[in-house]
Amino acid sequence: MNGRWDTKYSGKEYAYGEASNNYFKEIIDTLPPGKILLPADGESRNGVYSAKKRWTVDAFDQSKQAKEKAMQLAVKNGVNIMYKVIDFEEAKENYIPDYYDAIALIYVHIAHSKRTEYYKMLLSLLKSGGYIILEGFSKEHLEYQQINSSVGGPSDVDMLYSTDEIKTDFPELEIINLEQIEIELSEGAGHKGTGSVIRFFGRKK
Numbered sequence: 001m002n003g004r005w006d007t008k009y010s011g012k013e014y015a016y017g018e019a020s021n022n023y024f025k026e027i028i029d030t031l032p033p034g035k036i037l038l039p040a041d042g043e044s045r046n047g048v049y050s051a052k053k054r055w056t057v058d059a060f061d062q063s064k065q066a067k068e069k070a071m072q073l074a075v076k077n078g079v080n081i082m083y084k085v086i087d088f089e090e091a092k093e094n095y096i097p098d099y100y101d102a103i104a105l106i107y108v109h110i111a112h113s114k115r116t117e118y119y120k121m122l123l124s125l126l127k128s129g130g131y132i133i134l135e136g137f138s139k140e141h142l143e144y145q146q147i148n149s150s151v152g153g154p155s156d157v158d159m160l161y162s163t164d165e166i167k168t169d170f171p172e173l174e175i176i177n178l179e180q181i182e183i184e185l186s187e188g189a190g191h192k193g194t195g196s197v198i199r200f201f202g203r204k205k
């Protein structure tokens with residue numbers, strides 16, 4: 001895994017662009033700044049955007065190369081982010097419980113059994129009243145990938161999202177928005193074309 005992502009991030013260009021994800025931006029722009037955690041933040045297009053919006057940013061990713069690109073993007077934008085090179089498995093011991101106002105999972109594709117375990121851990125880090133912001137490819141996205149592989153995303157259906165899974169995986173969250181939609185992606189060379197995504201915005205009661 002490490003090698004694959006390090007290679008993806010080794011180019012000069014940003015794999016998913018330098019601009020934040022549209023859904024993430026749409027939501028973060030409506031929230032008062034606080035403390036945000038971005039797991040699997042990659043080159044930190046969303047972490048850097050949050051810092052520009054005056055959020056205090058903690059981010060992590062298992063790729064060392066991702067962090068290098070993330071820190072360059074932060075410097076370019078004149079902001080500070082706290083970024084650790086760690087795996088999800090190590091996150092619990094690295095962060096403070098009941099601390100974050102928001103946690104964002106943008107295109108975080110991991111096998112479902114592991115994902116549910118990680119969600120529990122992440123929810124323990126979220127304050128009561130805090131938000132989860134998530135966008136990722138849906139299970140139907142496989143059909144879109146067959147038409148256009150440039151749209152990106154994993155080919156293993158178990159790593160893809162469904163609205164039903166989100167409902168069962170986050171029973172303790174109030175659902176503010178949960179939808180599966182077809183969108184046009186233009187996020188660097190990594191996400192280019194029409195795809196099917198799940199968008200979720202939830203609040204911890």
Ligand SMILES: C[S@@+](CC[C@H](N)C(=O)[O-])C[C@H]1O[C@@H](n2cnc3c(N)ncnc32)[C@H](O)[C@@H]1O
Pocket residue numbers: 001005016021039040041042043044045046060061062063066086087088089105106107108109110
């Ligand atoms: C599709 S990229 C998305 C990056 C970023 N969230 C974005 O939207 O630009 C997925 C990221 O998940 C990270 N990742 C995958 N498995 C991980 C794990 N077990 N622990 C930490 N990071 C992981 C990869 O290194 C990669 O940067």
